[in-house]
Amino acid sequence: MSKNEFICDCNIIHEEIVKKTLSKMPDEYLFNKLAEFFKILGDTTRARILFALDQNEMCVCDIANVLGMSKSSISHQLGILRRSGIVKCRRVGKEVYYMLDDEHVQEVFEVGIEHIEHRK
């Protein structure tokens, strides 16, 4: 087998390892979705919103006050969380109440906190 199958500019490649690993790699779709999910959790504002919503469902103004930020920026972030299926909302009169819609968020946060504690 020629080295030319491989794209990298190097001579010594561990062909067997590369082939074996390639055969076990999930498809692009999974990695895109996985990265998308973690990217959403990887923002301080969104992480704080999710932590707050884990305590209570809350309206946009309440969240804005808890985080000390403007309604607009909170609403933008809630839109991202809503479109990704992580939170859902219900309207009551003029107010819109947001709540968590994914039990995996809590789980992932717990492991994340373990990671931080472990690295101290």
Next chain:
Amino acid sequence: MSKNEFICDCNIIHEEIVKKTLSKMPDEYLFNKLAEFFKILGDTTRARILFALDQNEMCVCDIANVLGMSKSSISHQLGILRRSGIVKCRRVGKEVYYMLDDEHVQEVFEVGIEHIEHRK
């Protein structure tokens, strides 16, 4: 208590909920660290590197070949993963072998995959 303590431009706030939630919010440090951790996982290239390293320890060229990317870009991303304590490496001659250095990554990935499966 005056509404003026609160920063958001709205009249109806649920004071008790806001205060209770505020008292339960972890400090800024935790959210920064948490977001930093998830931000690192929230990139397709890094997610694929970590998945590959979960199969075998590998040198930079092997990883570059598995992902179909340049040595340089892989090395940049490995640097980020190394500095955050998620991977470690050992040099053997001219080659540098990378491996996972955090069992929380696998855990978090599993929950992330559950999340994706659940959302299909």
Next chain:
DNA sequence: ATAACAGTTGAACAACTATTCAACTGATGA
């Protein structure tokens, strides 16, 4: 009707980030 208010949305801007390129380091072997 219309005023008031909670919330949303799009455009603009600034800050950040991933990849590329080129120059570099450090180890090997001829």
Next chain:
DNA sequence: TCATCAGTTGAATAGTTGTTCAACTGTTAT
């Protein structure tokens, strides 16, 4: 010693993203 090769690194660039601002919905109450 010198050429070669694996890997690193900094600067540059293009693409992405979070917040702000202003204009807009939709609901309530007068």
